[in-house]
Amino acid sequence: AQSVTQPDIHITVSEGASLELRCNYSYGATPYLFWYVQSPGQGLQLLLKYFSGDTLVQGIKGFEAEFKRSQSSFNLRKPSVHWSDAAEYFCAVGASGRGNQFYFGTGTSLTVIP
């Protein structure tokens, strides 16, 4: 069955420090992978997506993610975090077939300290 695991419920980083948010997926075929960000009181906004090709994908707001098939991972990274990056981050996998087409992780809440 398809599933997405985000092992870190909450992460705190200092402003200017690097960031890596972990995501592991379980899916039998080639995955379509997404990272979304949810700011307080807002809906989810797409950060980046991976469908095929280059395993390092660039997104908005300076984020990038690397697809590693051997590890079933799609970790999100940012070299230098800004205070405005404080939000909740969701990893998702798109799944073909009838029924639910998108499986979301439980989210990682990011706190940025000055």
Next chain:
Amino acid sequence: EAQVTQNPRYLITVTGKKLTVTCSQNMNHEYMSWYRQDPGLGLRQIYYSMNVEVTDKGDVPEGYKVSRKEKRNFPLILESPSPNQTSLYFCASSFAGTGPYNSPLHFGNGTRLTVT
């Protein structure tokens, strides 16, 4: 501006009183979906629609109804709300294309529902 609009943003109601949460998108998307977000559980799909008059259950459909009479609108109906339906609800849409699992979702800003 391309957007998904949900109303209301906040709703407090009592057990058993029927309610409807509206969702409208202006991007001509075929695919629309409803999710509920609960702490520690992430987003779970309630219902989805591949196009007008085509709807199907997601992972947690019990206690909910939907309809898709027009392409732009996808209302969520709770005919007899119960306290366990207290949650944050999101409507989302995307192009169906060859997917829609390969198209990014566009989300509304959410509806926070409290059932007492």
